[in-house]
Structure formats: C-alpha cells, structure tokens
Amino acid sequence: SSDVVPDEAALTDDLPNVKPHQHLCGHQTIPHRLLE
Secondary structure, three states: OOOOOHHHHHHHHHOOOOOHHHHHHHHHHHHHHHHO
16 A cells, blocks of 8 residues: 555554455545546
C-alpha cells in the first residue's frame, strides 16, 4: 500500500475494528479517485 496515500493506509491499519471488506473498499476507492 506504499503506492497509496500513506495517511489513508495508516488510518485503516491503525483501526483494528475495520473489517477486511471495508479495508479493501477503502483501498479500491483511493486509486479510483487518483485515476479520475
């Protein structure tokens, strides 16, 4: 996730309550915005 925004990746990694599917959705949304 080094290619993704460090702040976003850090937030998801720091939150143990974040579910796997939510974690993936977040990472999918980030690159999607970068493409736009």
